[in-house]
Amino acid sequence: METLAELEPGKSPDVPQVLPPEPVVEIKASRTWLALNLKEIWAYRELLYFLTWRDVKVRYKQTLLGVVWVVLQPLMTMVITTIFFGKIVRVPSDNLPYALFVFAGLLPWMFFSKAITQSGSSLVGSANLITKVYFPRLIIPSATVLSGLVDYAVSVVVLIGLMIYYGVGASVHLLMFPVLIVLMTILALGVGMWLSALNVKYRDVAAMIPFLVQVGMFATPVYYPSSLIPEKWQWLMKLNPLTGIVENSRAALFNRPFDWLSFNISVGIAVLLLVSSAYVFRRMEKSFADFV
Amino acid sequence: MQSIITVENVSKQYRLGTRDASYGTLRDSIVRSIRAPFSKSQSKKGNGVETIWALKDVGFEVKPGEVVGIIGRNGAGKSTLLKILARIVEPTTGNIKLYGRVGSLLEVGTGFHPELSGRENIYLNGAILGMKRAEIERKFDEIVAFAEIEKFIDTPVKHYSSGMYMRLAFAVAAHLEPEILIVDEVLAVGDAGFQKKCLEKMRDVGEHGRTVLFVSHNMSAITRLCKRAILLGDGQVLADGTAHKVASSYLNSGLGTTAVREWQDLEKAPGNDIVRLYAIRVVDEDGQLTDVVDIRKPIGLEMEYAVLNPYHILVPNYHFYTEEGVCAFVAQELDEHWRTTPRPLGRYKSTVWVPGNFLSEGTMIVGAAISTMDPVTIHFHEQDAVAFQVVDSLDGNSSRGDYAGHMPGVVRPMLQWHTEYHVKEN
Numbered sequence: 001m002e003t004l005a006e007l008e009p010g011k012s013p014d015v016p017q018v019l020p021p022e023p024v025v026e027i028k029a030s031r032t033w034l035a036l037n038l039k040e041i042w043a044y045r046e047l048l049y050f051l052t053w054r055d056v057k058v059r060y061k062q063t064l065l066g067v068v069w070v071v072l073q074p075l076m077t078m079v080i081t082t083i084f085f086g087k088i089v090r091v092p093s094d095n096l097p098y099a100l101f102v103f104a105g106l107l108p109w110m111f112f113s114k115a116i117t118q119s120g121s122s123l124v125g126s127a128n129l130i131t132k133v134y135f136p137r138l139i140i141p142s143a144t145v146l147s148g149l150v151d152y153a154v155s156v157v158v159l160i161g162l163m164i165y166y167g168v169g170a171s172v173h174l175l176m177f178p179v180l181i182v183l184m185t186i187l188a189l190g191v192g193m194w195l196s197a198l199n200v201k202y203r204d205v206a207a208m209i210p211f212l213v214q215v216g217m218f219a220t221p222v223y224y225p226s227s228l229i230p231e232k233w234q235w236l237m238k239l240n241p242l243t244g245i246v247e248n249s250r251a252a253l254f255n256r257p258f259d260w261l262s263f264n265i266s267v268g269i270a271v272l273l274l275v276s277s278a279y280v281f282r283r284m285e286k287s288f289a290d291f292v
Numbered sequence: 293m294q295s296i297i298t299v300e301n302v303s304k305q306y307r308l309g310t311r312d313a314s315y316g317t318l319r320d321s322i323v324r325s326i327r328a329p330f331s332k333s334q335s336k337k338g339n340g341v342e343t344i345w346a347l348k349d350v351g352f353e354v355k356p357g358e359v360v361g362i363i364g365r366n367g368a369g370k371s372t373l374l375k376i377l378a379r380i381v382e383p384t385t386g387n388i389k390l391y392g393r394v395g396s397l398l399e400v401g402t403g404f405h406p407e408l409s410g411r412e413n414i415y416l417n418g419a420i421l422g423m424k425r426a427e428i429e430r431k432f433d434e435i436v437a438f439a440e441i442e443k444f445i446d447t448p449v450k451h452y453s454s455g456m457y458m459r460l461a462f463a464v465a466a467h468l469e470p471e472i473l474i475v476d477e478v479l480a481v482g483d484a485g486f487q488k489k490c491l492e493k494m495r496d497v498g499e500h501g502r503t504v505l506f507v508s509h510n511m512s513a514i515t516r517l518c519k520r521a522i523l524l525g526d527g528q529v530l531a532d533g534t535a536h537k538v539a540s541s542y543l544n545s546g547l548g549t550t551a552v553r554e555w556q557d558l559e560k561a562p563g564n565d566i567v568r569l570y571a572i573r574v575v576d577e578d579g580q581l582t583d584v585v586d587i588r589k590p591i592g593l594e595m596e597y598a599v600l601n602p603y604h605i606l607v608p609n610y611h612f613y614t615e616e617g618v619c620a621f622v623a624q625e626l627d628e629h630w631r632t633t634p635r636p637l638g639r640y641k642s643t644v645w646v647p648g649n650f651l652s653e654g655t656m657i658v659g660a661a662i663s664t665m666d667p668v669t670i671h672f673h674e675q676d677a678v679a680f681q682v683v684d685s686l687d688g689n690s691s692r693g694d695y696a697g698h699m700p701g702v703v704r705p706m707l708q709w710h711t712e713y714h715v716k717e718n
Binding site: 019020023024025026027028029030046047049050051054057058061128129130131132133134135286287289290 | 382
């Protein structure tokens with residue numbers, strides 16, 4: 001019986017006779033602070049794509065209505081809030097039909113709240129991957145956020161339908177809408193990475209997230225316009241990075257003036273969160289497999 | 293020749309206390325950081341956490357095309373080394389240089405999602421293992437054919453039998469083509485036929501010049517696949533040499549398998565309200581526990597059990613399996629008295645003796661059961677209860693004779709030979 005043991009190493013013609021002069025991979029205890037390895041993340045872009053695709057696919061695979069849920073969730077919320085806040089409580093809506101007003105605000109809010117809830121627990125939920133295979137861990141919360149973006153895109157189609165129904169015309173302001181989507185994604189990534197990394201070590205975070213989401217819902221002008229807040233508290237409102245996104249989304253969609261102050265605050269906070277989370281993530285990443 | 297893998301002074305430390313409470317709470321950290329500035333003694337105490345070195349100063353080199361087995365008992369540091377090589381955990385000190393693309397297989401089917409179809413899982417799993425999309429597409433048909441699941445490729449894998457699931461999972465993994473492949477004991481799964489196929493595929497991998505690090509308890513797989521083996525113990529390299537030599541020194545050191553299983557809590561022990569199992573032990577001629585047996589010596593298997601209901605005829609029996617999952621034989625008690633008489637209440641110990649020069653070398657995994665024959669009732673069947681290693685000597689007085697190579701077969705009896713000789717008369 002021929003055994004492998006009888007084969008001399010290097011005998012086969014397929015053996016690469018010349019090894020690269022530099023190691024392809026070098027493994028050692030890393031320094032404390034590392035910059036993001038963007039090159040590596042780029043190398044793993046297909047995995048990001050597949051994990052995003054998996055999240056989307058799995059979410060609707062066993063549901064009867066499938067993708068309809070993506071549309072139904074904000075629509076139902078819109079109907080309920082239109083009845084309660086629009087008709088009964090009569091919350092002002094900046095002279096827009098309340099349904100349209102609330103739907104435009106709901107989309108970024110729902111994207112954001114889902115993104116942080118799901119990405120917050122994403123690393124712990126992917127323990128089986130983290131303890132078995134190497135890849136930049138950043139991909140896990142990122143894929144969760146990106147899969148939320150797919151849902152968001154579907155809802156935007158409904159929003160366009162609503163705009164046509166209410167006869168709200170497009171304007172040059174719409175050009176800002178994609179910018180706001182990018183901003184919203186960056187913000188969700190930043191928060192998601194922070195929370196997911198912390199949650200690996202401190203499971204308190206998972207318990208904290210629903211509370212955060214609830215506070216955020218009230219602190220963000222989703223169901224009411226920020227103009228409802230008294231002048232002297234406006235600054236506080238604008239410190240919430242979501243205010244700049246939600247209010248300016250409406251401005252972009254419905255041809256209203258932009259609030260550049262809140263927009264700039266959002267950009268500042270989003271970038272700050274993304275950069276800081278990237279560093280924190282890299283720092284904590286190496287111990288994920290030990291804790292998860 | 294230049295080495296493709298260089299491991300230098302690699303150590304890995306784990307903190308014992310914190311491993312236990314595997315994650316902290318935010319409150320603990322906050323409390324600690326508030327306390328720290330005020331009480332130095334407190335923080336010093338904190339630093340004195342008990343630590344263990346899972347690996348200590350491990351170093352070795354691997355040449356391109358080598359297939360190296362890594363062996364050692366549980367806790368020897370095999371998995372830690374593997375995880376460091378696979379970049380899942382970082383070493384505490386030391387460094388490793390890898391001169392090639394690395395693929396690691398610490399588990400098959402990593403990231404498989406039960407809701408997704410076989411087709412979808414091939415793409416997903418391939419991507420997780422580091423294959424490019426184009427590469428997966430190119431090998432897709434081959435993977436499906438290897439897994440033998442053509443008909444079910446679009447069925448969600450949750451409807452697969454466990455065998456199909458494992459076949460698909462391994463098929464994807466087997467088509468990974470990195471220059472360095474790191475494999476954990478993924479072969480310990482699947483049916484015998486498929487295992488053989490996997491071993492062959494792995495041999496192919498080696499023959500195509502890839503460098504393979506292969507961690508396993510399966511000594512016959514190690515000696516068959518690898519030219520060289522490294523024995524780890526207590527986080528250190530104990531031996532590094534030809535696979536046969538290292539494997540036999542490992543087996544002789546008695547570091548291998550489980551020779552005893554005992555159940556302290558009778559409630560949780562295998563059995564029912566008629567009979568309950570206390571313990572299963574592998575013993576040598578002198579009645580001493582052992583998990584390594586010389587091929588020439590008899591092996592005793594003790595079964596201790598309690599009879600809780602005195603109206604049943606009970607037949608203890610054992611099922612002997614090889615590591616490849618082949619059932620070597622079944623043995624049941626044939627005592628004339630107990631074959632016809634219900635066993636009164638009490639505690640029993642039944643022992644069967646497997647003669648020397650009967651089993652083949654390698655691992656034997658033994659399942660234990662007690663049954664009643666009429667009507668056929670299985671009171672318990674504890675699969676994989678104990679295991680032991682049979683080692684063959686090279687002294688020349690076993691059935692191996694003077695042959696030192698691989699001898700196939702489930703049994704290796706010493707048989708009588710008779711040769712007649714007639715002088716040729718012209």
